[in-house]
Amino acid sequence: MTDTQTIPAFPRMEATITPTTDGRATGVLVVNGVPMPFEEGSEDDIRRTILTSVRGTAEQMHRAVRLTTHDRYGTQTLSVSPSGVTEPLTDLDQTDAIAAAPAADIPAAPAATDAALAPVSAVASPVEQAAAPVAAPSADEPPATRRAARQSFLTREEVEEPATQGIRGTLSRIGIRMSPSEAERRERGWSRMVSQHWPGPRTIAILNGKGGVGKTMTTIALSSVFARYGGAGVLAWDNNQTRGTLGWSTEQGPHDASILDLLPQVDRLLGTGAQSADLAHYVHHQTRDRYDVLRSKPEVLATQQRFDATTVDSIHAVASKFYRLVFIDSGNDETDPMWVRALERANQIVVPTIGEAxxxxxxxxxxxxxxERGGHFADLADKAVVVVSKHKHDLPDAELTRMASGFQGLARDVVTIPYDKGLGADVINYGGLRADTQRAWLAAGAAVAGGL
Structure with a gap:
């Protein structure tokens, strides 16, 4: 046992770090009930300042002290020595420490704060499935071949990367190698899910018959996640002939081309001489989020760009030739032939909604x-992902959770997205969203990847 396992619980020291935006945060260190707030700064700087302050207390007391931290990655309990050595305390360590302390010094369990809670999400299942162990063959079954009977000389041991997030990440960066927290391991699992490349193209349709529920926002966020983590080959397609606004919410390339300009070129692009770079004449590359956008033309009336199912077939043939992932942003008319054909072409659907009945x-x-329609449509419903977004800052989290729970049994996964004013910007930039919002969309992406 180390001497940190017997440190008394007094003084009671708790640090809370609350993210603001762009990697910045505010912090407060509470010592025996007295708060010491820190001005807004980078999360790493605030963690270092807190550790320096706690080390000063340890130096004054000539012994290690215990610090409990709450941040967006969860709760950690640490031992900080006068020399600056910082170690995590296990559950056993904490039990021993409390047992060694006078009864009056035992602190009550800290109440969870909004800042310490991760985004509510029901997407653990695809990650758990990816990490599930493979059942070993029964010991009673003899090996089928000599090769199966011997142990291979080749092993695949993988060393886990040290922590990069939270207080554990700060310690790793200053030379104290720390294993990642469970929250960070879960986030790494989501990253691996969305970084995959599948054999053959995949089409994901974003659908809801009601307007103003976040279809375009969801198309942009998911396209960003898969392109940022998995690399190029992601297309966001505005399949809407009645004022589709995907182009208004994304970067415009060095031209104003739309689906109207691409349609006459379909045969040429499907020919053997066409190259992926030829599409740059018709799509708009997102320089920060690394996916392409095929715009509709909302400035003209629907009568001037009346499309049908064959239009979808033509565009989809081009898209699936040059892109590995195609996200289709739909309109609101569930009887529109374009809407129905996009559904027929989809490998998976995402159904966005907001916290409104x-x-x-x-x-x-x-x-x-x-x-109820059965067949391919029933399969899409069974493996659908529902995204419930908090569209108002004053919507209670309990109400968002209640709405999300109402979709259990209707879809494979349900994910909630916190409020973020960056999602309402004129041009949505994934990098401009708050860290907890990015994590929520990463979780949503992992849920989608679980169905591909």
């Missing part, structure tokens, strides 16, 4: 209707 009911009716 009418929007949630529309999403539920869509899923129920698809299930």
């Amino acid at each position: 009418k929007a949630a009911e529309s999403a539920a009716l869509l899923l129920e209707g698809l299930a």
Whole structure:
């Protein structure tokens, strides 16, 4: 046992770090009930300042002290010595420490704060499935071949990377190698899920028959996640002939081309001489988020760009030739031939909604209707991902959770997204979102990847 396992619980020291935006945060260190706030700065700087302050207390007391931290990665309990050596305390360590302390010094368990909670999400299942161990063959079954009977000389041992996030990440960067927290391991699992490349192209349709529920926002966020983590070959396609606004919410390339300009070139692009770079004439590359956008032309009336199912077939043939992932942003008319054909072409659907009863009911009716149609449509409903976004800053988290729980049994996964004013910007930039919002969209991406 180390001497940190017998450190008394007094003084009571708790640090809370609350993210703001762009990697910045505020912090407060509470010592025996007295708060010491820190001005807004980078998360790493605030963690270092807190550790320096706690080390000063340890030097004054001539012994190691215990620090409990709460941040967006969870709760950690550490021992900080006068020499600056910082070690995590295990559950056993904490039990021993409390047992060694006078009864009056035992602190009450800290209440969870909003800042310490990760985004509510129901996407653990795909990650758990990816990490599930493979059942070993029964010992009673003899090996089928000599090769199966011997142990291979080749092993695949993988060393886990040290922590990069939270207080553990700060310690790793100053030379104290720390293993990642469970929250960081879960996030790494999501990253691996969305970084995969599947054999053959995949099409994901973003659908809800009601407007204003976040279809375009969801298309942008998911395209960003898969392109940032998995690399190029991601297309966001505005499949809407009635004022589709995907182009208005994304960067414009050095031209103003739309689907109207691409359609006459379909045969040429499907020919053997066409190259992927030829598409740069018709799509708009997102320089920060690394995916391409195929715009509709919302400035003209629907009568001037009346498309049908064959239009979708033509565009989809080009898209699936040059892109590995195609995200289709749909309109609101569930009877539109373009809407129906996009559904028929989809490998998976994502149904976005907001924390509003009418929007949630529309999403539920869509899923129920698809299930009743059977066949391919029922399969899409069974493995659908529902994304419930907090569209107002004052919407109670409990209400968002209640709405999300209402989709259990209707879809494979349900993910909630916290409020972020960056999602309402004129041009949505994934890098401009808060860290907890990015993590929530990464979780949503992992849920989608679980169905591909």
